[in-house]
Amino acid sequence: MFVESIKTPGLAQLSYLIGDGNEAAVIDPRRDCDDYAQMARQRGCRITHIFETHRNEDLISGAPILSEITGAPVHHGPNAAGDVTYADTVREGDTFTFGEMTLKVLETPGHTDDSLSFAIYDDNFGEQAVGVFTGDAMFVGDVGRTDFYPDRAKEVAGCLYDSLEKILSLGDQAILYPAHGAGSVCGDNMANREFSTLGYERDNNPMLQIRDRDKFIDRKVAEHHEQPPYFRTMERLNLKGAAPTRRVLTPPALSAEKFDQLCDNAVVIDVRGISAYLGAHLPRSIALPEDMIPAFAGWILDEQDELLLVAESSEQAEAAARHLARIGFDHVLGYLDPALPGWAAAARPFDSVPVVDVDEVKARVADNGEQWSLLDVRGRNEIEEGVVSGATTIYIGHLPQQLEQLSKEKHYTTMCASGARATIAASILRRAGFQHVDVFLGSMGAWQAAGNSVTQ
Amino acid sequence: MFVESIKTPGLAQLSYLIGDGNEAAVIDPRRDCDDYAQMARQRGCRITHIFETHRNEDLISGAPILSEITGAPVHHGPNAAGDVTYADTVREGDTFTFGEMTLKVLETPGHTDDSLSFAIYDDNFGEQAVGVFTGDAMFVGDVGRTDFYPDRAKEVAGCLYDSLEKILSLGDQAILYPAHGAGSVCGDNMANREFSTLGYERDNNPMLQIRDRDKFIDRKVAEHHEQPPYFRTMERLNLKGAAPTRRVLTPPALSAEKFDQLCDNAVVIDVRGISAYLGAHLPRSIALPEDMIPAFAGWILDEQDELLLVAESSEQAEAAARHLARIGFDHVLGYLDPALPGWAAAARPFDSVPVVDVDEVKARVADNGEQWSLLDVRGRNEIEEGVVSGATTIYIGHLPQQLEQLSKEKHYTTMCASGARATIAASILRRAGFQHVDVFLGSMGAWQAAGNSVTQ
Amino acid sequence: MFVESIKTPGLAQLSYLIGDGNEAAVIDPRRDCDDYAQMARQRGCRITHIFETHRNEDLISGAPILSEITGAPVHHGPNAAGDVTYADTVREGDTFTFGEMTLKVLETPGHTDDSLSFAIYDDNFGEQAVGVFTGDAMFVGDVGRTDFYPDRAKEVAGCLYDSLEKILSLGDQAILYPAHGAGSVCGDNMANREFSTLGYERDNNPMLQIRDRDKFIDRKVAEHHEQPPYFRTMERLNLKGAAPTRRVLTPPALSAEKFDQLCDNAVVIDVRGISAYLGAHLPRSIALPEDMIPAFAGWILDEQDELLLVAESSEQAEAAARHLARIGFDHVLGYLDPALPGWAAAARPFDSVPVVDVDEVKARVADNGEQWSLLDVRGRNEIEEGVVSGATTIYIGHLPQQLEQLSKEKHYTTMCASGARATIAASILRRAGFQHVDVFLGSMGAWQAAGNSVTQ
Amino acid sequence: MFVESIKTPGLAQLSYLIGDGNEAAVIDPRRDCDDYAQMARQRGCRITHIFETHRNEDLISGAPILSEITGAPVHHGPNAAGDVTYADTVREGDTFTFGEMTLKVLETPGHTDDSLSFAIYDDNFGEQAVGVFTGDAMFVGDVGRTDFYPDRAKEVAGCLYDSLEKILSLGDQAILYPAHGAGSVCGDNMANREFSTLGYERDNNPMLQIRDRDKFIDRKVAEHHEQPPYFRTMERLNLKGAAPTRRVLTPPALSAEKFDQLCDNAVVIDVRGISAYLGAHLPRSIALPEDMIPAFAGWILDEQDELLLVAESSEQAEAAARHLARIGFDHVLGYLDPALPGWAAAARPFDSVPVVDVDEVKARVADNGEQWSLLDVRGRNEIEEGVVSGATTIYIGHLPQQLEQLSKEKHYTTMCASGARATIAASILRRAGFQHVDVFLGSMGAWQAAGNSVTQ
Secondary structure, eight states, X not given: OEEEEEEETTTTEEEEEEEETTEEEEESOBSSOHXXXXXXXXXXXXXXXXXXXXXXXXXXXXXXHHHHHHXXXXXXXXXXXXXXXXXXXXXXXXEEEETTEXXXXXXXXSSSTTOEXXXXXXXXXXXXXXXXXXXXXXXXXXXXXXXXXXXXHHHHHHHXXXXXXXXXXXXXXXXXXXXXXXXXXXXXXXXXXXXXXXXXXXXXXXXXXXXXXXXXXXXXXXXXXXOOTHHHHXXXXXXXXXXXXXXXXXXOEEOHHHHHHHHTTSEEEEOSOHHHHHHOBOTXXXXXXXXXXXXXXXXXXXXXXXXXXXXXXXXXXXXXXXXXXHTTOOOEEEEESSOTTHHHHTTOOOBOOOXXXXXXXXXXXXXXXXXXXXXXXXXXXXXXXXXXXXXXEOOGXXXXXXXXXXXTTSEEEEEOSSSHHHHHHHHHHHHTTOOEEEEETTHHHHHHHTTOOOXX | OEEEEEEETTTTEEEEEEEETTEEEEESOBSSOHHHHHHHHHTTOEEEEEEOSSOOSSSOBOHHHHHHHHOOOEEEOSOOSSOOTTEEEOOTTOEEEETTEEEEEXXXXXXXXXXXXXXXXXXXSOSSOSEEEEETSEETTEEOOOOSOGGGHHHHHHHHHHXXXXXXXXXXXXXXXXXXXTTOTTOSSXXXXXXXXXXXXXHHOGGXXXXXXXXXXHHHHHOOOOOOTHHHHHHHHHHHOOOOOOSOOOOOEEOHHHHHHHHTTSEEEEOSOHHHHHHOBOTTOEEOOGGGHHHHHHHHOOTTOOEEEEOSSHHHHHHHHHHHHHTTOOOEEEEESSOTTHHHHTXXXXXXXXXXXXXXXXXXXXXTOTTEEEEEOOOHHHHTTOBOTTOEEOOTTTXXXXXXXXXXXXXXXXEOSSSHHHHHHHHHHHHTTOOEEEEETTHHHHHHHTTOOOBO | OEEEEEEETTTXXXXXXXXXXXXXXXXXXXXXXXXXXXXXXXXXXXXXXXXXXXXXXXXXXXXXXXXXXXXXXEEEOSOOSSOOTTOEEOOTTOEEEETXXXXXXXXXXXXXXXXXXXXXXXXXXXXXXXXXXXXXXXXXXXXXXXXXXXXXXXXXXXXXXXXXXXXXXXXXXXXXXXXXXXXXXXXXSOOSOSOOBHHHHHHHOGGGGOOOHHHHHHHHHHOOOOOOTHHHHHXXXXXXXXXXXXXXXXXXXXXXXXXXXXXXXXXXXXXXXXXXXHHOBOTTOEEOOGGGHHXXXXXXXXXXXXXXXXXXXXXXXXXXXXXXXXTTOOOEEEEESSOTTHHHHTTOOOBOOOEEOHHHHHHHHHHTOTTEEEEEOOOHHHHTTOBOTTOXXXXXXXXXXXXXXXXXXXXXXXXXXXXXXXXXXXXXXXXXXXXXXXXXXXXXXXXXXXXXXXXX | XXXXXXXXXXXXXXXXXXXXXXXXEEESOBSSOHHHHHHHHHTTOEEEEEEOSSOOSXXXXXXXXXXXXXXXXXXXXXXXXXXXXXXXXXXXXXXXXXXXXXXXXXXXXXXXXXXXXXXXXXXXXXXXXXXXXXXXXXXXXXXXOOOSOXXXXXXXXXXXXXXXXXXXXXXXXXXXXXXXXXXXXXXXXXXXXXXXXHHHHHHHOGGGGOOOHHHHHHHHHHOOOOOOXXXXXXXXXXXHOOOXXXXXXXXXXXXXXXXXXXXXTSEEEEOSOHHHHHHXXXXXXXXXXXXXXXXXXXXXXXXXXXXXXXOSSHHHHHHHHHHHHHTTOOOEEEEESSXXXXXXXXXXXXXXXXXEOHHHHHHHHHHTOSSXXXXXXXXXXXXXTOBOTXXXXXXXXXXXXXXXXXXXXXXXXXXXXXXXXXXXHHHXXXXXXXXXXXXXXXXXXXXXXXXXXXXX
C-alpha cells in the first residue's frame, strides 16, 4: 500500500500514484504522463482508475491522455463548469478499491464547484482514514483560493469553509496530500514543507484557526490573486481533453543562420539564467529563464505564438519545451546552438542590460530626478508589504498590457524581490523599444538587507 | 562528424545516426524510434533526413514514424515492390550534406531491387569515401541473401555481384557500416565482429574471394535461408508505413485471477529463461524466452493473436513487449505477477518438462526403441553438418505446421544446438497434446563435446 | 522542508534523507550510501549530519562511510553494547537544525539499549512535532522486537512500553517514519502500508491497544523471532565501522571453463528464480534467488565463503552482489555466463529437482509410507498456525545445522508457504547428498486453497 | 568482438573498451573509471588487461585505479621517463588474447619514448590487422606533437616518422583508433571527424603526405605547442599512480553566508556560461565555464588551491568538479546556491563586465587612443594567421604570469576568437585589480565576418 507524489516543478503541482497489490490509481495527472505508467510498472501495478480533484486551471490535465494509454477510466466531480467529455461523474460516498486499499469520494466544493477530496482507508485496519487527497481545498499552511466565481464570492468562500470542516472531520490522524505545494499560484501562503497531517493543520494552519464561518468568508473575499490569461485556455482544454504532447519534446538545434531566418515571425525567448541574459542576448528576445516559464509564460506569450529558444544546452531547451507543453505552448521551432558568443562571432547583433546595485539605486532615489524612475514589478501582496519611496508599480504579468503607462523618453530601473522578475520586465521594455533600462540586481532583498526603509 | 550505430538486439539490425554540426540523418530506423531523436539531442543536432537502404522484411521500419516526429523527409530507392507511400525516391549519384559531411547514393540491387548503399565523404579532405552504409548488400564476413525473388534467382545474384563490385570500388580505406551484424537471419556466416573496412573484407570476406561472377551466382543460388511467415506482414507494413508503438510498452501486471480469466482467448507465452520454463510453467504456455522472441515469435505467433506473458518481472515483460512490437505483435494484454510459485500457491495447475543429459540420450539411442524418438529442430544448414544417428529433423519454425508428421503415442526428446530451441519445441508439442516429451539439455553441443559422432 | 525515504529491498529497511534549504541529514544510512549524496545534490543540499536510531543488527551501517564521503559527523545514542567508534553520543533533548527544520532527540530504549527516536519540527509553525523517526521502536502496525537481551527480557520489554508512551505523547498529528517496513525480520506483523501517523497507530496498531504495561511485557516476552547467525557479524562491524563496498559491485563474467576451475574452493549460489533452479542447475549449487538473499544468505553462508554466482544476466549478478554486500558478504568471485543451457552444451553436468502438486502430495500423505516424508521449512510462527498432518518441521534457517535429524535413505518433499523456501531447502539437501528430494510447488498456499485441512 | 570508444569531453581524450566473449581490455582509462567496469558488465565481460599507449601528460591515468577495482594488470611501454610503479613493461611483438581477438604490441616512440601502438586481429580471419590503437602517434588528420624533449627535438621527430611508417605498414584496411580527437591540445590540426582508417589517412592526412623524413623532421621541429604548467603534475602522478577520485564528486551546496566565510582562503571560479559571468558575478571570481575547465584550469589554478564554485545548478557544479578531478584539482569546497541574483538579494557585492561589439571596437581602433588597448589572448598559431592592427598579444595561458606587461592605468578590451577566452582574460585582469576592462564579444570571428582586415 503506497502513495507516491509526483511534483511538477514551477507549477508546484502535486499528482499522486497510489495503489496496493497489482492495482493502482493516479490522482490529477499532468499532461506529460508517461511517467505514471513507468512508476506503476516499477511497483508491479496496472493503473485501473484516474481521478481528478477538480478541473485544473493552471496546467493541462493528463487524465484523458493517460486514460488512452492505460485504458483506465477517468473520474471527475459533478458541477464542472461544462461537460468534462473524457470523464464520468463520481459523487459523495462512491468508493473504489485497489488491492486492500479503499478510496472514498468526498464532495468538497469551494475552490471550484466540482472539487472533490478522496479519503483512503486500509481495509486491514480500523475505520479511520489514513490519508486524504484534498485537491485545491486544503494545502500545507493554507487553503484554496476562491476567486474564480466573482459573482458568487461569498457563497463559494462559505462552501470552502464547509468543505474544510468535512475534511477535518476525518480525524487528526489522516495524512494530508494536497494538489499543490509552496510556489504555486493557487495559494500565497503555503508552508515550505512537503508533509503534514489534518491534526497538524487543524492546530497550525493559519486559515484553519479562523473558527468563525463569517470571518472566514470575509477573509477569503478580501484576498487578492492573479489570474494569468492562459487560465482560460487551460479551462477550455480541460473540458474537452488536450492532445498528448509530442513524443519527443526536444526542440531541434538551429544554426545561427537558420535561427535568423525564422526570427521575423516568431517570439524569441531566452531561457538561460538571469545573469546570462543581462550579460548578452539577442535583440528583442524576452528573458524567461527555464524555471520561470511555468509562472510567467502564461502572462507574456500567446497560445498561437511560434517560439524560438536561446538556451545554454539541448537539455535546457528540452526542459523549457517541457514546461511550455505543460501549459499549452506547443509551437517551439527550435533553439539556437551555439548561443552567445557563437552568435556574436558571426557578427550578428547582440544586446546587454546594465545592472545597478543598492548603493546606486539609493543615490538615484535621493537624487529624485525627473528622467529616472524605479519600476517595481512585484505582485499586489508583496507591494502591500512596502515599496521603495517613489517607485512606480506594475505587476510583471500586467506589464505587456500596461506599457502605455510608461514613457519611452524616461530611464527605468526595474526591480522585484531579487532581480529575476526585474530582468524579465527589462526585456519586455527593451522589446517594446524602451532605450534606457537597467536592472536593480538584488532588488527589495538587497534594499532591506542594506538597512533601507520602505513605504506602504 | 560522427557515425553512431544503434543495434536492435535479437534481430541484430543496425541503424545509424550520422551527422556533423547541427545536422544529422538516420539510416534504417526501427519502429521504436524516440531514441534517435534523443541521441541527436545529445549531439546538438536536428534530424534533417531519413534514409532507408531497402524495404525491410524482418522488422517494422520506423522511418515514417520518425519522419512524423522530426519533420524530416524519408528517402528510399527506386524499384521497391510497391509504392513506399511515406518516402520519396533517390537515385544513383544523389547527394545530401550534413555540416561538412556529404552522403552520396549508390544503387546496389541484389538483395532487393530497391537496395541502396550510401557513401560518406569529409568535405574538408580528399575525394575518397571515408565510409559506406551497405544495407543488406555487404556484411562483415558475408554478403546479403538473394532468395526473395525465386523466379529471378540467378539474375538477382548477378545483380548483387555487380553491386559488391561497385561498393568495393570505393576503395580499401572505407569503413563498412552494414545493416545487420552476427545473429541476423539475413546472413548465416557473418563474423562476430562489429567493425570492418572494405579493404579488410576484400581480402577476408569468404564470399568476396569468389572472383568469378558465375561461380558467385551458383554459390548464392545454392544457399538455403528460412523465411518466417511474418516477413509478409513486414513487407506490407513497410510499404504503407506502420503505426507508432504505444507510448508506454509495459504490459499491465495481472493477478492470477485476472490472468486466468483472459487465458481462454489468448496465447500464453512464457518469456522467462529456458530453465524456468522447464522447472515449472503454466499448462499450454509456449516457451519463448524474451531474447529469443525476435528470432522465433514470427514463426509461432499470428499477427492477430492476443498475448499473455509469464515473466519474472515487469522489466522482463516490458522487454518482451518491445521485441514483439518491433515485429508487429501489438496485442499484449498483460503479464502474470507474481508468476510461479505464486500461481501454484493459489492451487492453480502447473506443468514441468524433464531434462535429460548426454549419457541418457546416448543410452536411448543405443537402445533404439520404437516408442522413442529424438527430434532435432535445428535449421537446414546446421542439420547438414551432421545429426545424431536416427534423429527426426523438423526445423523449429516449421514445427507448428508439421506436427502431423509426429505421433502422440510416442515419446520425444527434443534437441537443437544447446537445448534452447529444443525447449520451445517441447512447449509446442506439449501445447498440441503430446504427453511424453523431454528435452536434451546441452543437445548437439554436449553430444559432440562428449566425443560422440554424428552422421550426415 | 522534505523527508525522503530510501527503502532497501529484501531487508525492508528504511533510511531517510531530510532537510530544508541547503542543509540535510541522513537517518540510518545503509552501506552502499553514494545514493544519499546524489539525492542531496538533486535537492540542492549538503549533508551536515548523520543519525543512527540504534546499532543495526540486520545490515551494515553506512554511517561511517557516508561520514567519510561528506565530512558530516555521525550521532548515535548512549548505551550501545560497545563503543561506536565512528560516532559521538547524543542524548534526550539534543536538537539540530536544518534550514528551518529542527530535529530533537528522544531516548527510546527497548529494542536495544541505545535506541533513539527523532522528532521533527517546523520552526515557522507551532510547537507540535510534524513527524517522528522511531527506528525499531514503533512500526506501521507493529512494535520492535525485544529479544536481544534474553537475560533482561522483561526489563527491556518494559522499556519499550515506556518508550512507546513517550513517542505517542508527541501527539496524533505526527507522521510516523519507522526504520523498517513490511517484510523485515525485525517485526512479524507489520502492515503492508508505507505511511501512517501516531494518531492512526494509537487507535489501530494491535500492540498499542494493550494499554496495560504488564500485559504488554508478557506479550513481548512470549514472542518468538529468529536470529540469523550473521547478526553477530553485523553487530561487530557496526561498532567499529565497516569498510565501504567496492566501487563497482558487478562480479566479473566467467566462462564455463573458468567457473569450473574456481568451483572447488567456493560456494556456488544460484540467484536465478525458483523455477529456473528447479528446471536445471549446477550440481551442489544452492538455490538463493536474488531477491531472497537478504533474508536467507545470512543463515546459509559463512562470512568467509568465496562465492560463485549462477545468474540470468549481469544485471542479476550485480543485484545479487549488492544484496550480499549490504550484509557483509564481499567475496564474490564472479558469475557464470552463459548459464544454463550454455553450461550443459559443453557437456558439463547439471541437475534438476522434480516438482509435485497438491494432488500428488495429498496422495502421498494418504499413503503414509515410511520411506517418504514431508519436510516443512516454515518459521515457528507460521508452523503454529497449522501444518499438514505428519510433516516434519525444521525452519529453513536451521536446516544446514540440523541435517542430522534427517535420513539420506528417505525421500523428502520440501514445502513452505508457496514453494520458494522449499526450493532453497531442497538445494541444501541435495548439496548434502540427499538423493530423493522433490518440491511441493504451491505448498501450504495450494494445500489450503485446495480445501485441505491442517493440524496444529 | 567489439571496440567502444569513451570520449572525455574538453580534453578530447579517447579511451577504449575492447573485447570478445567474456574478456575485455581497457586502453588508456581516465581517472574516473567506474564507467569502464559498467560498460564491460553490459557487454557480459570481465576486464582482464589494461593497456597504456604512453604516460599521459594532459590528464590523470585511471589505469592503477581500474587495476585496483578489477584486479587486471596494467601494461605500459619501455623507456618511460621514470618507473611506472603500477605497470609491467610490454614490448614489440607481445600479444594478448580476448576471446578470439588478438592484440599485438608495436613500439612507436616519438611523441614520448614509451609510446606504444596496439594492433588488433580477428583470429577467425586472415593475418591483417583490423584496427590499430595509435595513442598520440597518429590522429585523424594530424600526428603527435614531439616537443616534450627539447634537447632531442630532431631525434624524436625522426622516431615519430619511423613509427608512423611502422603503423602504416599494417595496411590500408586497418581502422584508426587514436588517443585524442579534435579539440585536444595534443595536436592542432586534427580533423573534426570521429572515424578513419590507415588507408584514408595515408592519402589524406597532411602530415603523412610529407614523404621525406628530413622534411618531416623540419616541419615537426618548427611547430609550436603550449605546455600548461599542470602537465608536470600529471607526469608525476602518472608514474606513481594517482589516488581514485572521491566516490561522490558533487560539491556541497553552500548558502551565501557559508560561502562568504570560505571565500578569503579560496579561489572562486565561476563555472557558468560566459554571458552569465559578464552579466553579474562575484567580485574577484575567475570566469572558467564548466566546459572550458579541461583546457584552461591547468594554466590558471594551482594544484593546492582550495576552490569555491559559482554554478547555475548542482549538476553544473558536479560536472565542473568532475573536470577538475580528471586533471588533479581535488580541493573543491562547495558551490554557491543560489547563485546570482540570490547572492545580490542579500546585499552582497557583485560585479559585471561590459561587452562591446565589432563596430565599437573598429571605432576605438580608428581612434587609436593612448589610454586604450586591445588585448588579444589567442594562441601563437592563431596569432600568426593575423591580428587586429595594434593589438597587444598575450596567450591566455600566460596571462597570469605576464600581467606586469600591462598597465592598470589603461583601459583594456580583451578579445580572442569569439569572446569566450576573452572573458576569462577579463576576469583575470579584474581579479588583479585592473579597473577598466571590457570584452569584445564576437572577437576575431565578428571582426572578419564584418569584413575587416587583419595584419600579420
